[in-house]
Amino acid sequence: MIQRTTARIEARDPDIEGASWQSLLARSITDPSTLLQRLGLDSSLLGEGSRIGHAAFPVRVPEPWLARIRYGDPADPLLRQVLPLADEGEERPGFVTDPLQEADATAAPGLIRKYRSRALLMVTGQCAINCRYCFRRHFPYEDHRLTPRQRETVIDTLRASPEINEVIFSGGDPLAVNDHLLSQWASALSTVPSLTRLRIHSRLPVVIPQRVDDALLEWIGSTRLSVVMVVHVNHPREIDDQVCRAMARLRQAGATLLNQSVILKGVNDDPDTLQALSERLFDAGILPYYLHGFDPVAGAHHFDVNDQRARELVRQLQARLPGYLVPRLVREVPDRPGKTLLDVGMEEGGE
Structure with a gap:
């Protein structure tokens, strides 16, 4: 167990507020x-x-x-x-380096296609924060770096797949990339007739809310594609006043805000925390979307919460919250056409 030191050292950096x-x-x-x-x-x-x-x-x-x-x-x-x-x-049986088998779903360099109507674009391997439970902590990002020529290949692949109507910016964290490049990607994607939505999965607006700046909002607000921002918040204390202000700016730019969480032992595996999380998300203008069952990635077994416990937690949320604040409990199973809903055996929330 990690113990406290006797001398107090202030954790907060006084230069945070005005920094880029x-x-x-x-x-x-x-x-x-x-x-x-x-x-x-x-x-x-x-x-x-x-x-x-x-x-x-x-x-x-x-x-x-x-x-x-x-x-x-x-x-x-x-x-x-x-x-x-x-x-x-520690090594544990069943905990592997590629729990979602994404290596088998590469449609083109940097483009992962697991579902019929959506494709995932690996914009970068960089993250703003390295979460210890990350299912891509072993991902070979170096094999998915996109050159200008490969970016053209991605667009050509999407043009040849009219059943795809949504592209997901992922990574790493796509918002770790500069807005000039992201704007170029958005412009290129908007030329693909079948595409109607751009989904951005990012932790950055939460861990560094200063990321929601004028340059980001400008290209989000100008693309013809409907923008969905999926943030990743696991605990209510991740959302402070500055995060709330960043979320308000994203909504004003036209983005739809959703949240996905992971059920994590020692972080949010109790009903009080999950209830407070849903309430705090709603206060910030974000709707709870998914609560993910833990992906068995090597090196993170100590976060694992079994599905039976996860189902019980969601049943308790259903008794406490209206349905629109109860996230759907899901697991991503390789080779299935979508997320697998984990049946919790009750109605979806209260009135």
Whole structure:
């Protein structure tokens, strides 16, 4: 167990408020000992498994996220999402490097197609924050880097597939890319007649809300495609006032805001937290969308919550919340034509 140090070191960086998202991204904490020191925790207790995990999937924590972690609390749910623990050095049967078998679904370099009407574009391998439970923590991003010629191949592939009406910007985190390139992608995609929607899966507007700036809003507001922004929030304390302001700006630009969460042991595997999460999301103008069953990725078994427990949690949410605030409990199963809904055995929420 990680213990507290006696000397208090202030976690918050006073330069956060006026900084650009690019500088905040560049200044992210990339060392687990530094992370713990900033939080007043004893870094000497990081074990060999933590070092193995960090070597395989390096720590990355931006300052705005750090500022929301409770100082001196080794069990803080926001800290647990980003700190490599000794468990990461253990191998467990059934926990694999490619749990969704995405290597078999590549339609073109950078383009993954698992479903008939949607295609996923790997815009970048970079993230603003390295979540320890990430199902792509072992993903070979170097094999999906897109050259200008390959970008043309992607557009040609989409033109030749008129059944695809939605492209999903993914990664990594697509909003870690500069807006000039994203605007180019949006313009190119808008020339494909069959496309009607652009979905963006991003953690950045939450972990670095400064990312929602004028340049981002300009291209989102000008594309002919309907833009859906799917953020990724697992705990209500991830949403502060600055995140709420960023979400308001995205809505004003015309984006539809949805959230997907992952059920995570020690983070949100209790009904009070999940209820507070749905309420906080709605306050921020975001609708709960999916609650994902845990993907069995190697190095993250300590986050696993079994489906029986997940179903019970959603049943409790249904008794507490209106239906529109109860996320759908799903699991992504390779080779199936869509997400697999996990039946919870009750009606979908209250009135």
